[in-house]
Amino acid sequence: MATNANTRGQSIEKVVVVGGGTAGWMAAAALVTLLPNAFELTLIESESIGIVGVGEATLPHIRAFNERLGIDEAEFMAATRGTFKLGIEFADWGAIGESYIHPFGTFGHGGSDVNFHQYWLRLKQASVAVPDLDRMSMGVMVARENRFALPDRDPASIASTFGYAYQFDATLYAPYLRARAEQRGATRLEGRIVAVERHPEDGDIRAVILEDGTRVEGDLFIDCSGFRSLLLGETLAEPFEDWSHWLPCDRAVAVPCRTSGEITPYTSAIAMPAGWRWRIPLQHRTGNGYVYSSTHLSDEAARDALLAAIEGAPIAEPRMLRFKAGRRRHSWARNCIGIGLASGFLEPLESTSIYLVQAGITALIELFPDRRDSKIDRDEFNRLIDMEYDRIRDFLILHYHATTRTDSAFWDHVRTMTIPDTLAEKLDLFRRRGRVVKYREGVFLDASWVAVYLGQGIIPAGHDLRADAPPAGAVVRAIDTLADEITARVAAMPGHAAFIARHCAMRDAA
Numbered sequence: 018m019a020t021n022a023n024t025r026g027q028s029i030e031k032v033v034v035v036g037g038g039t040a041g042w043m044a045a046a047a048l049v050t051l052l053p054n055a056f057e058l059t060l061i062e063s064e065s066i067g068i069v070g071v072g073e074a075t076l077p078h079i080r081a082f083n084e085r086l087g088i089d090e091a092e093f094m095a096a097t098r099g100t101f102k103l104g105i106e107f108a109d110w111g112a113i114g115e116s117y118i119h120p121f122g123t124f125g126h127g128g129s130d131v132n133f134h135q136y137w138l139r140l141k142q143a144s145v146a147v148p149d150l151d152r153m154s155m156g157v158m159v160a161r162e163n164r165f166a167l168p169d170r171d172p173a174s175i176a177s178t179f180g181y182a183y184q185f186d187a188t189l190y191a192p193y194l195r196a197r198a199e200q201r202g203a204t205r206l207e208g209r210i211v212a213v214e215r216h217p218e219d220g221d222i223r224a225v226i227l228e229d230g231t232r233v234e235g236d237l238f239i240d241c242s243g244f245r246s247l248l249l250g251e252t253l254a255e256p257f258e259d260w261s262h263w264l265p266c267d268r269a270v271a272v273p274c275r276t277s278g279e280i281t282p283y284t285s286a287i288a289m290p291a292g293w294r295w296r297i298p299l300q301h302r303t304g305n306g307y308v309y310s311s312t313h314l315s316d317e318a319a320r321d322a323l324l325a326a327i328e329g330a331p332i333a334e335p336r337m338l339r340f341k342a343g344r345r346r347h348s349w350a351r352n353c354i355g356i357g358l359a360s361g362f363l364e365p366l367e368s369t370s371i372y373l374v375q376a377g378i379t380a381l382i383e384l385f386p387d388r389r390d391s392k393i394d395r396d397e398f399n400r401l402i403d404m405e406y407d408r409i410r411d412f413l414i415l416h417y418h419a420t421t422r423t424d425s426a427f428w429d430h431v432r433t434m435t436i437p438d439t440l441a442e443k444l445d446l447f448r449r450r451g452r453v454v455k456y457r458e459g460v461f462l463d464a465s466w467v468a469v470y471l472g473q474g475i476i477p478a479g480h481d482l483r484a485d486a487p488p489a490g491a492v493v494r495a496i497d498t499l500a501d502e503i504t505a506r507v508a509a510m511p512g513h514a515a516f517i518a519r520h521c522a523m524r525d526a527a
């Protein structure tokens with residue numbers, strides 16, 4: 018292979034993606050589609066190593082990602098055996114026996130500078146009888162009724178106030194994207210990387226060497242090598258910030274089973290004595306897993322508890338996975354950008370990993386460097402990605418910390434642990450007057466925080482004084498009208514399974 022004559026100041030002509038899991042193929046497909054003809058792109062993956070292959074639940078942002086790549090939703094859903102997801106049901110988190118849904122969408126129907134839940138709080142605090150806040154969320158009510166229809170595009174319609182994401186077979190998404198990426202010019206190389214070569218003068222990565230001796234040079238390397246973090250972690254020794262003192266779950270056991278209940282349009286996260294369990298219904302099966310702390314539970318006990326809890330017969334052997342919560346100090350170091358598990362991991366409680374992959378790819382495309390040494394782009398990328406990780410971390414910790422559970426050593430630990438100052442401040446503000454700290458950037462918006470705060474039993478002492486402006490009777494009437502309107506709209510929607518059968522049924526059985 019010819020020697021690349023680029024110096025650090027010259028343009029990026031060769032991009033090498035290391036890894037062909039969800040992160041690698043998402044990155045490759047997006048780069049060749051959105052920056053066409055800008056560089057040569059080679060992706061290296063090793064079938065003998067394989068991919069993580071779990072990761073079935075997503076956030077609504079994935080729709081924008083797919084749209085930008087020109088992916089047809091119905092075709093994609095059929096190919097990945099996907100179902101629709103309106104939010105996440107959390108059972109037994111604040112207290113055993115309680116459950117709530119974190120919906121994608123709003124409570125109420127906009128139109129005011131004051132958050133809707135403030136009006137509701139005002140009435141509750143005055144002991145006025147009002148319906149549950151859930152009844153004022155279209156997303157929650159559609160999910161609870163196991164129905165689905167696409168949201169209305171007209172913002173004046175109450176049916177525009179919910180969003181949706183997908184639940185899909187994680188082993189099918191990467192191959193689906195691979196076909197598109199290869200069509201648009203990405204080159205795939207099969208083989209195990211056994212060595213990494215660095216530029217002697219500046220330490221940047223120059224090439225990777227495969228087991229058969231093939232040498233692949235690049236100007237920019239995208240590390241999508243999974244938990245191993247082959248380039249960012251192993252080669253460049255970018256330190257790992259360990260967050261397991263806040264997020265002690267470090268293992269998962271996963272097993273798919275036959276579906277015997279509803280194909281729910283939501284993911285379930287059911288709290289367990291040493292962690293939590295997911296249930297993700299797909300068209301052809303249901304995905305299950307128990308995410309747990311190995312300090313508090315043995316692998317064998319976790320496996321047994323999962324097998325005892327699932328709804329149908331298992332259709333594969335349970336798989337054990339190990340991980341550590343945290344992230345690399347920087348996701349972009351030298352001429353290497355870590356995306357996916359290579360840059361960090363936060364447990365799948367709020368389905369954020371594929372979102373983080375997408376955030377990394379979007380930031381990279383926006384800041385794509387014009388030279389190997391591009392500090393200003395690198396710093397901005399790292400600021401954006403660090404912020405995404407930090408905010409998601411706080412949101413996850415909230416689920417564990419805001420609990421009254423005292424039934425196990427695990428819950429005693431997370432209930433009483435010291436939390437990050439950034440989260441403590443947010444919690445104080447909500448406790449005082451229901452205020453949600455607003456973000457200009459980042460993933461979870463006000464309604465998500467409100468759902469989890471209230472769902473886990475954090476009840477504000479007061480409310481925003483602006484919510485006192487309208488007469489109480491008018492607020493009660495508006496709330497009742499809204500709840501009735503939502504009930505009527507939901508009742509007119511098709512069932513989730515019927516909607517899938519009509520719009521995006523998979524073509525063949527598993």
Ligand SMILES: Cc1cc2nc3c(=O)[nH]c(=O)nc-3n(C[C@H](O)[C@H](O)[C@H](O)COP(=O)(O)OP(=O)(O)OC[C@H]3O[C@@H](n4cnc5c(N)ncnc54)[C@H](O)[C@@H]3O)c2cc1C
Pocket residue numbers: 035036037038039040041061062063064066067068069070071072073074075187208209210211241242243244245247269271306338340356357358359365368369370371372374
């Ligand atoms: C228990 C669990 C549950 C999860 N649930 C969700 C969820 O519900 N939602 C969600 O968004 N995310 C979830 N995730 C995360 C999600 O699975 C990952 O973010 C996603 O699959 C991306 O993984 P990846 O591509 O970074 O890594 P991997 O899938 O591990 O891919 C790594 C790639 O690197 C290649 N590779 C590694 N070393 C070499 C080498 N030496 N030479 C050549 N190739 C190499 C491998 O062959 C592979 O192609 C979950 C993760 C876990 C552990």
